[in-house]
Amino acid sequence: MGRVLPRHDLVHPDGRSFAVYGEFPGTLEGQPARTGHDVSGLHRRFDRLTGTWVLVSPARNTRPGGQVTGPQEAACPLCPGGPELPWPYELAVFDNRFPSLSPLAPPVTGPLVAPSVGRCQVVVYTPEHDGSLATLTPQQLTSVVAVWRDRTAALWADGHISVMVFENRGAAIGATLSHPHGQLYAFGHLPPVTAAKIAAHDAHRRDHRACLGCTLVAEDDGGDRVVVANPSFVVAVPFAARWPFEVHVRARRHGLGRLADLTDTEVVHLAQAVHDLVGRYDGLFGFELPLMMCVQEAPPPETGAALGDWHLHVEFLPPHRSADRLKVRASVETALGVFINDTSPEEGAARLAAVPGRPLSWHGVAVPSIVAGRR
Numbered sequence: 001m002g003r004v005l006p007r008h009d010l011v012h013p014d015g016r017s018f019a020v021y022g023e024f025p026g027t028l029e030g031q032p033a034r035t036g037h038d039v040s041g042l043h044r045r046f047d048r049l050t051g052t053w054v055l056v057s058p059a060r061n062t063r064p065g066g067q068v069t070g071p072q073e074a075a076c077p078l079c080p081g082g083p084e085l086p087w088p089y090e091l092a093v094f095d096n097r098f099p100s101l102s103p104l105a106p107p108v109t110g111p112l113v114a115p116s117v118g119r120c121q122v123v124v125y126t127p128e129h130d131g132s133l134a135t136l137t138p139q140q141l142t143s144v145v146a147v148w149r150d151r152t153a154a155l156w157a158d159g160h161i162s163v164m165v166f167e168n169r170g171a172a173i174g175a176t177l178s179h180p181h182g183q184l185y186a187f188g189h190l191p192p193v194t195a196a197k198i199a200a201h202d203a204h205r206r207d208h209r210a211c212l213g214c215t216l217v218a219e220d221d222g223g224d225r226v227v228v229a230n231p232s233f234v235v236a237v238p239f240a241a242r243w244p245f246e247v248h249v250r251a252r253r254h255g256l257g258r259l260a261d262l263t264d265t266e267v268v269h270l271a272q273a274v275h276d277l278v279g280r281y282d283g284l285f286g287f288e289l290p291l292m293m294c295v296q297e298a299p300p301p302e303t304g305a306a307l308g309d310w311h312l313h314v315e316f317l318p319p320h321r322s323a324d325r326l327k328v329r330a331s332v333e334t335a336l337g338v339f340i341n342d343t344s345p346e347e348g349a350a351r352l353a354a355v356p357g358r359p360l361s362w363h364g365v366a367v368p369s370i371v372a373g374r375r
């Protein structure tokens with residue numbers, strides 16, 4: 001019998017949904033209904049110049065801004081018993097108190113505006129306050145990927161057009177809490193980079209009669225931009241990397257487009273690839289490298305013709321150029337969308353590949369079966 005991880009679906013009196021993993025976590029009844037959860041001003045506006053939507057979220061200005069470090073650590077809202085999760089838990093996913101997108105977004109009327117319908121969630125990896133994807137145990141990492149698979153399946157089933165698991169790590173990326181956690185955004189509209197990728201898959205299929213995802217895997221695997229690889233994923237600096245140490249973790253298997261498509265074996269292989277890579281990032285300059293980690297899943301079939309060609313990929317985007325210099329997304333990148341990378345992708349890959357890996361024993365690690373918890 002494999003490992004079972006109970007999931008408890010709770011609703012906070014302020015309207016937010018919680019999925020809490022582990023043995024019986026308790027209840028959110030009795031929590032204050034007025035908590036600062038505020039979606040009253042949420043809406044999105046269409047920018048006719050670029051053809052893109054901008055999310056307007058005025059309430060986010062009231063959220064806590066600073067790093068939670070030093071003496072404030074005791075006030076961590078994500079630790080068990082804290083204000084967000086007032087009981088023991090193994091992992092937890094819950095609606096952000098300060099969302100940019102919400103199922104409760106108010107209706108808006110008029111031209112060029114739309115309701116900011118969607119979901120913004122916090123994904124807490126572990127009850128322990130210190131740690132990261134590089135230091136969690138193999139079992140914890142495997143459970144994190146299993147929970148990604150569980151929650152994204154639910155968000156796609158709700159009819160969202162785009163779903164992204166991500167982590168903003170480090171003060172340089174604006175992370176305000178150090179407790180190991182990531183986020184989940186689900187959109188009711190198609191983000192522009194996703195639209196560009198859909199067009200690229202369609203064009204590659206049309207022009208080359210081939211899968212773009214399979215083509216990228218074949219080009220990366222075993223070449224001079226590969227960092228590491230395992231039977232299910234190739235970890236490589238992309239051919240046209242935008243950031244000095246940008247790395248994509250790409251699924252080898254044609255047909256593996258979403259986290260929900262992962263087999264249990266692939267869950268473990270993804271956990272291993274992520275652990276290995278983040279460990280290399282931390283070894284690169286000898287400190288926990290700030291980074292953006294973005295899981296790119298296949299959009300719904302109705303958004304493109306060749307979406308069967310989309311291979312699940314996780315993009316790691318660290319802003320550091322060197323130990324003490326950050327690449328700033330400055331005028332040319334921001335105003336024109338043209339990236340200037342001063343590190344050759346081959347050099348970036350060689351430097352990451354040269355960092356000694358931190359091998360762990362994955363023997364006996366079990367992908368948990370997530371089941372509805374008893375109340």
Ligand SMILES: [Zn+2]
Nearest residue numbers: 076079129179
């Ligand atoms: Zn904490």
Ligand SMILES: [Zn+2]
Nearest residue numbers: 211213214254
């Ligand atoms: Zn393919």
